[in-house]
Amino acid sequence: MTRKGRRLTLIGAALAIIAFAAALALYALSDSIVFFYGPTEVLQKNPTPGTRLRIGGLVKAGSLVKTEDQKAAFTITDNANNVAVTYQGLLPDLFREGQGVVAEGVLEAPGRFHADTVLAKHDERYMPREVVDALKKQGRWQEGEAKP
Structure with a gap:
């Protein structure tokens, strides 16, 4: 085999591995x-x-419970199912019941979740597309509610 042939074979093998x-x-x-x-x-x-x-979903109204040692428990809902969330730390300033939220963490059991990061929506018009689609399927989404 020529030098050029060996080089092409080596390059081909490297590309196949990658x-x-x-x-x-x-x-x-x-x-x-x-x-x-x-x-x-x-x-x-x-x-x-x-x-x-x-x-991700909406924080269920009436579900937020805070303690003095910066522990919080709340429920994330898509108005069909709920997941109970626990969190240790300060919640974002924009965090409210009825608002959109994304929590990152570890699933403890079916329906129970421990978050180590909580992100609140940044704008009153913002809603993740998946949540909007879920609300539309349930007939709870009304177009034109967002402020210009």
Whole structure:
């Protein structure tokens, strides 16, 4: 085999290995590519306890309980299903009941979630597309409610 032939063979083998590694990585990440899951998706997929997730939805009215040692418990809902969330730390300034929120953390049990990061919506017109779609399916979304 000539020097050029060996070089082409080596390059081809390297590209095949890189393609295989990329395909393997994408397959491993295929279930967690979504930015977050809604409460209904979490309950349908039923991930094992200890799984790291992002859960988004609305903070259920009347569900927020704060203690003096900066612990908070609240419920995230998509108006079909609920997930109870616990959090240790200061909540964002924009965090309110009835507002959109994304919590990142670990699933403790089906329907129970411990968050280590809580993100509140940044604008009164902002709502994640998945939450809007879920609210539209339930007939609870009304167009034109957002302020200009």
